[in-house]
Amino acid sequence: MRDDRLSQRILIDRTLKGLLVGVALIVALVLMSIIWFVASRGIGAINWTFLTSLQGSPGASNVGIVNAILGTVMVAGLTTLVVIPFGIWCGIAMAEYPHHPLIRWAMMGIDALQSIPSILFGILAYLWIVVPMGHFSSLSGSVALAFIMLPMVVRSVEESVKQVPLTLREASLALGVSPTRTIMKVVIPCGLNGIVTGALLGLGRIVGETAPLLFTAFGSPFLVASVLEPVQTMPLLIYNYATSPYPDWQQMGWGASFILLVFCFILGLTTRFLVRK
Amino acid sequence: MTTTFDVSQLRVRIGKESIIKGISMSFFPHTVTSIMGPSGCGKTTFIRCMNRLHELVPNIQVDGTISLFNQDIFSVNPMLIRRQVGMVFQRPNPFPTMSIFDNVVAGYRLNGLPLSKAEALRIVELSLHKAGLWQEVKDVLHRKGAFLSGGQQQRLCIARALAMDPSVLLLDEPTSALDPNSTAHIEDLIAELKESVSIIMVTHNIGQASRVSDYTAFFLGGELIEYGTTQKLFTVPDDPRTEEYLSRKFGS
Amino acid sequence: MHHNRWFKFGLLMGPFVLMVLVVCMVVTLGWAAWPSVAEVGLGFYVTDVWDPVHDVYGGAVFIWGSLLTTGLAILLAAPVSFAIALFTGYYFCNGVLALVAQWVLDLLASVPSVIFGFWGLMVLVPMIRLMETHLGVPPYGVGLFSAAMVLAFMMMPLMASLLRDIMLTVPADLKEGALALGATSFEVVKHVVWPHTLPGMVSAIMLGVGRAIGETMAVTMVIGNANHWPTHLFDPSNTIASLIASDFGETSDPLVISHLIHLGLVLLLLSLVTGFLGRRLVRMTRA
Numbered sequence: 062m063r064d065d066r067l068s069q070r071i072l073i074d075r076t077l078k079g080l081l082v083g084v085a086l087i088v089a090l091v092l093m094s095i096i097w098f099v100a101s102r103g104i105g106a107i108n109w110t111f112l113t114s115l116q117g118s119p120g121a122s123n124v125g126i127v128n129a130i131l132g133t134v135m136v137a138g139l140t141t142l143v144v145i146p147f148g149i150w151c152g153i154a155m156a157e158y159p160h161h162p163l164i165r166w167a168m169m170g171i172d173a174l175q176s177i178p179s180i181l182f183g184i185l186a187y188l189w190i191v192v193p194m195g196h197f198s199s200l201s202g203s204v205a206l207a208f209i210m211l212p213m214v215v216r217s218v219e220e221s222v223k224q225v226p227l228t229l230r231e232a233s234l235a236l237g238v239s240p241t242r243t244i245m246k247v248v249i250p251c252g253l254n255g256i257v258t259g260a261l262l263g264l265g266r267i268v269g270e271t272a273p274l275l276f277t278a279f280g281s282p283f284l285v286a287s288v289l290e291p292v293q294t295m296p297l298l299i300y301n302y303a304t305s306p307y308p309d310w311q312q313m314g315w316g317a318s319f320i321l322l323v324f325c326f327i328l329g330l331t332t333r334f335l336v337r338k
Numbered sequence: 339m340t341t342t343f344d345v346s347q348l349r350v351r352i353g354k355e356s357i358i359k360g361i362s363m364s365f366f367p368h369t370v371t372s373i374m375g376p377s378g379c380g381k382t383t384f385i386r387c388m389n390r391l392h393e394l395v396p397n398i399q400v401d402g403t404i405s406l407f408n409q410d411i412f413s414v415n416p417m418l419i420r421r422q423v424g425m426v427f428q429r430p431n432p433f434p435t436m437s438i439f440d441n442v443v444a445g446y447r448l449n450g451l452p453l454s455k456a457e458a459l460r461i462v463e464l465s466l467h468k469a470g471l472w473q474e475v476k477d478v479l480h481r482k483g484a485f486l487s488g489g490q491q492q493r494l495c496i497a498r499a500l501a502m503d504p505s506v507l508l509l510d511e512p513t514s515a516l517d518p519n520s521t522a523h524i525e526d527l528i529a530e531l532k533e534s535v536s537i538i539m540v541t542h543n544i545g546q547a548s549r550v551s552d553y554t555a556f557f558l559g560g561e562l563i564e565y566g567t568t569q570k571l572f573t574v575p576d577d578p579r580t581e582e583y584l585s586r587k588f589g590s
Numbered sequence: 591m592h593h594n595r596w597f598k599f600g601l602l603m604g605p606f607v608l609m610v611l612v613v614c615m616v617v618t619l620g621w622a623a624w625p626s627v628a629e630v631g632l633g634f635y636v637t638d639v640w641d642p643v644h645d646v647y648g649g650a651v652f653i654w655g656s657l658l659t660t661g662l663a664i665l666l667a668a669p670v671s672f673a674i675a676l677f678t679g680y681y682f683c684n685g686v687l688a689l690v691a692q693w694v695l696d697l698l699a700s701v702p703s704v705i706f707g708f709w710g711l712m713v714l715v716p717m718i719r720l721m722e723t724h725l726g727v728p729p730y731g732v733g734l735f736s737a738a739m740v741l742a743f744m745m746m747p748l749m750a751s752l753l754r755d756i757m758l759t760v761p762a763d764l765k766e767g768a769l770a771l772g773a774t775s776f777e778v779v780k781h782v783v784w785p786h787t788l789p790g791m792v793s794a795i796m797l798g799v800g801r802a803i804g805e806t807m808a809v810t811m812v813i814g815n816a817n818h819w820p821t822h823l824f825d826p827s828n829t830i831a832s833l834i835a836s837d838f839g840e841t842s843d844p845l846v847i848s849h850l851i852h853l854g855l856v857l858l859l860l861s862l863v864t865g866f867l868g869r870r871l872v873r874m875t876r877a
Contacts, residue, residue: 070774070776070777071774073774073776074774074775074776074777077775077776077779078681078775078776080673081673081676081677081681082677084670084673084674084677085673085674085677085691087670088670088674088694088695088698088743088746089691089694091698091743092694092697092698094709094713095698095701095705095706095709098709098712098713099705099709147604147607150601150604151604151605151608153601154601154602154604154605155605157601158598158601158602161602163602163605163606163609164602164605166605166609167605167606167608167609170605170608170609170612171608172865172866172869173612173862173865173866174612175865176800176861176862176864176865176866177804177858177861177862178803178804178805178806178831178857178858178861179804179806180804180806180831180834180835180854181619181804181854181857181858183838184619184622184834184838184850184851184854185615185618185619187838188618188619188622189618211608226431227394228427228429228431229431229433229434231391231394231425231427231431232427232431232432232433232495232498233433233444233448234391234394234420235389235391235420235424235425235427235499236420236421236424236444236445236448236449236498236499236502237417237418237419237420237421237445237449237502238417238445238448238449239417239449239594240594240597241594241597242448242449242450243448246447246448247433247448250435251433251434251435253435265700268702269700269701269702269703269704269705270702270703271702271703271704271806271807272703272806272807272831272835275835275838275839276838276839279839296702296703296704296807299704299705299708300704300707300807300811303704303707303708303711303712303811304711304811314708315708318705318708321702321705322701322702322705325700325701325702326697326700328700329696329697329699329700330693330696330697333692333696
């Protein structure tokens with residue numbers, strides 16, 4: 062009687078293990094499928110023309126995605142330039158005075174920002190910048206992306222600063238260094254790893270964002286030098302081309318996806334590596 | 339007789355709890371003074387008052403006066419006191435992002451005090467010599483200090499404190515995190531250092547107190563029980579509580 | 591820390607500006623949604639018609655669409671996440687398999703939404719279309735189910751990582767005690783790991799919901815963009831986010847824009863509530 066139950070239990074155990082492995086394989090399969098499709102269809106589209114030409118009409122030759130590549134750099138660059146100093150500023154404040162009432166509210170604000178869907182930031186940037194200006198612009202796109210990136214940077218700065226051991230601060234203070242200088246010259250350098258990780262995580266996120274740019278940066282077939290004009294980004298291009306009925310556009314969409322995906326993968330693995338350090 | 343620190347009726351409370359209940363004592367130049375006592379007797383809080391690091395503790399309240407060379411330390415900016423008084427902590431804490439060289443002159447660099455390259459080198463060499471670390475690190479000054487052993491790191495911290503040319507050096511259980519070999523090294527060092535700087539040391543190792551210090555103070559429950567020359571305290575203590583503490587520690 | 595007064599003031603200015611921004615955000619959205627609220631009132635939430643031609647605007651379809659896709663996605667993602675978490679947090683905690691699994695999850699988590707959507711449209715949708723023909727359902731390929739599937743795959747890495755962290759905190763002596771009594775691995779999971787992880791499961795679900803409900807691009811590309819009430823699982827429909835994505839830039843009627851922002855506020859509320867609850871639960875279980 063005992064033996065019967067035992068073999069049944071072992072069967073259940075083995076079945077479950079098999080199920081788990083199966084599920085894991087399915088998940089791995091999804092990832093591989095994504096990589097496979099993006100790579101196999103995308104690599105074929107990539108050549109020098111592709112990387113250096115502007116967008117054009119379907120069926121045209123000598124077209125490419127350079128305006129999207131540069132546009133992405135421009136929008137993401139502006140966002141990063143603004144968010145990193147402000148994020149470090151807020152992060153330090155929140156780490157230094159965690160019990161101050163203003164900070165308590167700010168923490169809830171950061172939590173709220175993290176929960177807000179990115180498309181709503183697009184609406185906000187639209188109302189705040191596109192409407193008064195009367196036209197789309199990469200500036201409004203950067204503003205929308207800034208709200209997405211800011212909480213990520215603030216969080217990681219706050220955590221990094223809090224993790225610097227008290228004894229290092231004490232060592233600095235014992236040398237007669239002011240608390241302000243202690244923060245700037247001891248605590249931040251020690252917490253740099255965490256700050257960089259947060260920045261990279263944020264960058265990886267905004268580079269792939271599409272929704273908030275749909276009606277802010279909007280897209281443009283031109284090379285743009287001013288932040289006051291609409292601009293194309295990689296994700297926007299991918300969205301337009303992927304949902305279009307033209308095979309050559311779809312092919313270029315895969316190409317752009319390949320470049321974007323490689324970039325995001327590198328960033329993702331780099332941050333994971335930095336976190337392990 | 340000149341004194342370095344003069345403490346008068348010091349009382350320290352954290353919230354409702356009284357940590358130090360009225361201590362008065364003076365410290366003398368070119369001497370090593372040990373403060374010993376069981377855990378919780380207030381010796382660490384006491385020494386941290388001397389360079390006003392106690393102010394990091396929330397809800398801490400201090401009554402009484404502490405003077406350094408006849409100047410009330412609570413009437414000036416704490417940073418000024420801390421530049422005259424050096425501190426070495428229980429766990430070695432060299433700055434991990436700085437090289438050994440930069441660690442030694444960290445007091446200058448962090449404070450924005452200008453130092454020419456030659457000046458800096460001179461100070462680094464002198465301080466590392468005084469700390470007995472020069473021979474071991476002179477070829478690797480520009481590497482970060484993480485590879486140093488515990489004892490070497492602690493001597494680096496001592497060098498860092500000495501580089502500021504303090505008049506008093508505060509040592510908070512400087513060898514309790516170190517192995518016996520490093521401990522012996524540092525004890526020898528302390529004996530040499532008193533020529534140039536006065537030393538106030540907290541220790542729970544009474545053997546160390548007896549080996550190294552000229553004067554010893556015994557704290558118990560936030561009060562100063564006895565204070566005198568080490569020789570007298572250890573051989574013919576006045577207070578029976580001192581005697582009990584010593585015999586318990588020696589006996590165990 | 592006792593910084594000097596000016597430094598402290600300057601430092602606190604940062605969070606202050608942040609709070610001012612957040613307040614302005616809420617006010618702006620409320621103001622912009624007001625014309626819609628004033629016009630349609632509470633009926634907005636139950637009217638299931640969105641008809642620009644006849645000027646009838648109701649949000650029920652989209653609210654329901656968001657909730658339905660998210661709910662379905664959770665149904666799919668939760669057991670899968672739990673399974674993956676078991677895989678990496680219990681059965682194969684250390685070693686090569688765990689590392690590979692972690693990499694797979696990390697990489698999946700870094701795939702941008704639009705690429706997920708692209709893949710979903712080109713790979714998943716044809717497969718589902720095939721399935722639909724076999725099931726005798728109109729073979730659109732796009733629809734609620736496709737959207738839910740893509741969402742599930744997108745939520746899964748986050749949820750699995752969270753669950754794995756919690757699973758690693760199961761006290762070793764409980765697991766070993768059960769094994770010593772002769773339990774199979776499955777029984778240890780059933781009697782020890784599962785009860786311990788259950789609260790974590792709830793918080794993972796909350797967090798997943800928070801993310802999924804606002805997910806825009808991937809959903810927009812596979813849900814079919816049909817503004818009618820779905821009649822069955824495979825019917826094309828629309829969510830709040832995908833409606834905004836497709837219509838916001840297209841319309842010039844300010845009242846319609848106001849309706850869209852109104853819906854956006856609903857989405858905001860749902861996201862904030864689930865996000866808040868999720869984070870609360872995570873803090874409670876991590877403590």
